[in-house]
Amino acid sequence: MPSLTATQSAEGQLSGLARIHKAAKGSRSLRFDNLLHHITPTLLERAYYKLNRKPTRGVDGVSWREYGNNLLDNIQSLHQQLHKEIYKPQPVLRTWIPKPNGEQRPIGKTTVEDKIVQQALVLILEPIYEVDFLGFSYGFREKRNQHRALDAVYVAITQKKVSWILDADMSKFFDTLNHGWLMKFLQHRIADKRILHLIERIVKAGVIEDERFTKTEVGSPQGAVISPLLANIYLHYVFDLWANQWRKRSARGECYIVRYADDTVMGFQYRSDGQHFMHALEQRLHKFGLALNRTKTHLIEFGRFAASNRKQKKQSKPATFDFLGFTHVCSTKRSNKGFMLKRYTSAKKLTAKLKEIKQKLMKSRAEDVYEIGKWLKRVVQGHNNYYAVPGNSAALNQFRTEICRTWLRAVQRRGQRHPMNWQRLTKLIRLFIPSPRITHPYPNQRLSV
Numbered sequence: 376m377p378s379l380t381a382t383q384s385a386e387g388q389l390s391g392l393a394r395i396h397k398a399a400k401g402s403r404s405l406r407f408d409n410l411l412h413h414i415t416p417t418l419l420e421r422a423y424y425k426l427n428r429k430p431t432r433g434v435d436g437v438s439w440r441e442y443g444n445n446l447l448d449n450i451q452s453l454h455q456q457l458h459k460e461i462y463k464p465q466p467v468l469r470t471w472i473p474k475p476n477g478e479q480r481p482i483g484k485t486t487v488e489d490k491i492v493q494q495a496l497v498l499i500l501e502p503i504y505e506v507d508f509l510g511f512s513y514g515f516r517e518k519r520n521q522h523r524a525l526d527a528v529y530v531a532i533t534q535k536k537v538s539w540i541l542d543a544d545m546s547k548f549f550d551t552l553n554h555g556w557l558m559k560f561l562q563h564r565i566a567d568k569r570i571l572h573l574i575e576r577i578v579k580a581g582v583i584e585d586e587r588f589t590k591t592e593v594g595s596p597q598g599a600v601i602s603p604l605l606a607n608i609y610l611h612y613v614f615d616l617w618a619n620q621w622r623k624r625s626a627r628g629e630c631y632i633v634r635y636a637d638d639t640v641m642g643f644q645y646r647s648d649g650q651h652f653m654h655a656l657e658q659r660l661h662k663f664g665l666a667l668n669r670t671k672t673h674l675i676e677f678g679r680f681a682a683s684n685r686k687q688k689k690q691s692k693p694a695t696f697d698f699l700g701f702t703h704v705c706s707t708k709r710s711n712k713g714f715m716l717k718r719y720t721s722a723k724k725l726t727a728k729l730k731e732i733k734q735k736l737m738k739s740r741a742e743d744v745y746e747i748g749k750w751l752k753r754v755v756q757g758h759n760n761y762y763a764v765p766g767n768s769a770a771l772n773q774f775r776t777e778i779c780r781t782w783l784r785a786v787q788r789r790g791q792r793h794p795m796n797w798q799r800l801t802k803l804i805r806l807f808i809p810s811p812r813i814t815h816p817y818p819n820q821r822l823s824v
Contacts (some may be wrong), residue, residue, distance in 0.1 A: 376531045379762045398500035398708060399564070403507065408566035411573075414457055419450045422494035426487070426600070433486030434468045434583055442487040446655065453488060460569060464489050464580040466588060467596045481550070481594030485580065493577065493601035496570070503564055504608060514636035515603035521699045521761075524635045525718070526818035528642075528698060531631040532575035533716050534819070537642035537678045539649045542696040543656065544671035548637035550594045552609055553580055553664040557595075560612045564690055577601060593664070610791050613663045614639070614656075621655060633698075640698050642678075649674045680716040681705055700761070720762050720770035729759065729777050736785040744786060748807035751778060763814040779804050 391413055398405060423439075423446065430438045442449060451628075456462035467639065469484035485493070513524035531537055558575060565571055581590050595602040615634065618641075620816040622630035626642025630652075643649040653674060657667055673696065676685060681693040682705050706717040732754060739747060758774060783800050815821075 376460065392498065392502050395499065397507065399503040399506040406562075406564060406566040410499055410567045411458065414454070414495050416450050416454050418495050418498060419454055419491055420446070422491045422498060423450070423487075425494055425498075431484055432468075432666065433484050433489065434465050435486045435488075437487055439487050449488070450491075453491065454601060457492070457573070460572075462492065462573070464492070464577050465762065466581040467599065469582045469584040469596075483598045485596070485599050489504045489577070489580075490600050492573070493599060494576065496601055497604050499570075500565075500604060504604070504611070507564070508607065508611055509619060511619075511632040512607060512611065512615055512634050514634065514638075515607060517622045520823075521635065522764075522815060524633050525651070525699055525701065525764075526821055527631075527633045528640050528703070529716055529718070529818035531642045532632070532678055532703075533714070535642065535656065536629040536644040537631060538676065538680060539643040539646050539674060540677040541641040541643065541649045541653060541674045542640075542672065542698065543639040543641065543653070544575050544668040545637040545660065546666045546668040547638075547666060549597045549606065551596050551664055551666075552606065553593055556613075556663050557605060557609055560608055563612070574601075576607075578605070589628075603636070610634065612636065613665065617659055618652075618656075622653060625655075635699060638698065640696070645676070671805070677703075677705060682707075682714075697721050697723070700741055701764070701767075715766075717766050718764055719767055721773070725770065725774060729774070729781070732778065733785075736781055737788075740785040740788055744803060747768060747782070747802050751782065752807045752809065754778075759809065759811050760814065763816070764810060765813055765817050770814065775808060775811060779808060800810045 392727050395407065395410075395413070400406075413636075423443070426439060428439045430440070432438055453462070465486045465488075467485055470482050470484060471479040472482055473479055485574070487518070505516070511527070513519045513521070513527070517721060532540075557578070558571060561571060561574065578595055579591055581588055582596070583589075595605050618632055622632070626643070626648045628648055629642075630644070630648060631642040633640045641649070643652070653672070660666055661816075674696040675696060677693050677696065685691065687692060695702050697703070700721050701718040702721050704717040704719065706715045707713065708715045733750065736747070755778060756776060762771060762774075779800070782804075783797060786800065
């Protein structure tokens with residue numbers, strides 16, 4: 376694919392973004408009124424190469440590779456449209472994927488050109504908002520991935536005065552995000568009306584489902600490149616700043632917050648603080664068109680002293696909670712019976728993943744077993760890379776065992792003259808299915824680095 380000969384070099388572009396970051400850091404009240412000029416052909420090309428290259432297609436039917444076949448002309452045309460303010464985002468192609476609970480989750484497929492524009496906006500806006508975002512916000516930020524959020528929860532529970540956990544889940548956050556409030560929040564930092572207008576056109580581009588167009592008055596399409604950043608900006612003003620002030624002014628004891636996108640875990644020293652916060656949070660979210668999912672929001676006794684306290688009261692063992700795919704359990708050490716926080720692969724996540732793999736294996740059982748083996752190797756390795764935390768070996772081994780059993784059942788239904796047996800499949804398993812090993816350190820070790 377051809378490279379662009381831009382008036383501004385890549386180094387110059389990077390220095391321009393660095394200046395934005397420096398200016399934002401220098402003044403938290405500074406509003407940026409001239410950002411569009413940073414959208415150069417060079418930046419658009421950079422945005423193109425940062426996109427996911429899987430052959431997903433939006434409403435125009437054009438893939439990433441097909442767009443790149445005439446990249447120079449396409450980028451130049453897009454650049455002109457943006458600066459003449461005639462660029463019009465295309466509607467999002469909506470599809471649905473099943474959720475473990477039987478419901479369906481909407482996914483939006485955006486055109487490649489719209490993805491480029493959104494990625495360019497992210498490159499410009501992130502240096503500004505990374506200055507503003509608080510430390511307990513972990514979702515979709517550089518060097519603040521899921522495991523960093525999990526580490527923060529682990530350390531708070533094991534090393535701080537945490538006796539109660541509030542596991543808070545916002546109901547259909549991405550579907551109910553209010554456009555009016557979003558634009559007001561953006562104006563705290565962005566004064567460039569051209570950028571604001573561009574973002575507004577993106578979120579209001581509409582959706583196409585079953586060849587029918589629907590306007591989008593609320594929400595941010597899940598799967599869109601810019602949606603994670605807009606979500607973080609929205610929750611920064613709706614939740615983060617407010618929650619940080621609440622714990623400083625209203626909490627009687629210690630209070631710890633970890634937010635990953637719209638999924639939040641809070642640790643409290645006192646139950647009363649957790650109760651008061653949950654009530655105040657409901658009122659706060661309602662003001663901005665959001666709501667707690669009461670079926671998934673729980674305040675539970677949890678922590679170093681939860682088991683002994685509940686035993687004295689002749690109550691059952693402490694409840695568990697799920698966060699980012701892991702079930703958190705109050706346990707004890709074998710050596711001295713002291714408190715230990717165990718994290719296991721969520722049963723719901725494990726069941727859903729195994730079901731997905733089983734369905735695909737049954738559909739592809741007639742394909743070459745070596746090709747299937749290569750695919751399974753990637754699946755199992757990806758699973759292990761995420762879930763290989765200390766204490767989770769049993770769940771990892773269970774996943775591997777179930778994969779092997781499912782693979783055997785699938786190949787046995789191929790109708791071959793010499794059907795596959797366990798002995799023959801074992802050779803393929805040794806070749807393709809990696810044995811699990813713990814790769815993540817204990818959270819306190821990672822955070823101390």
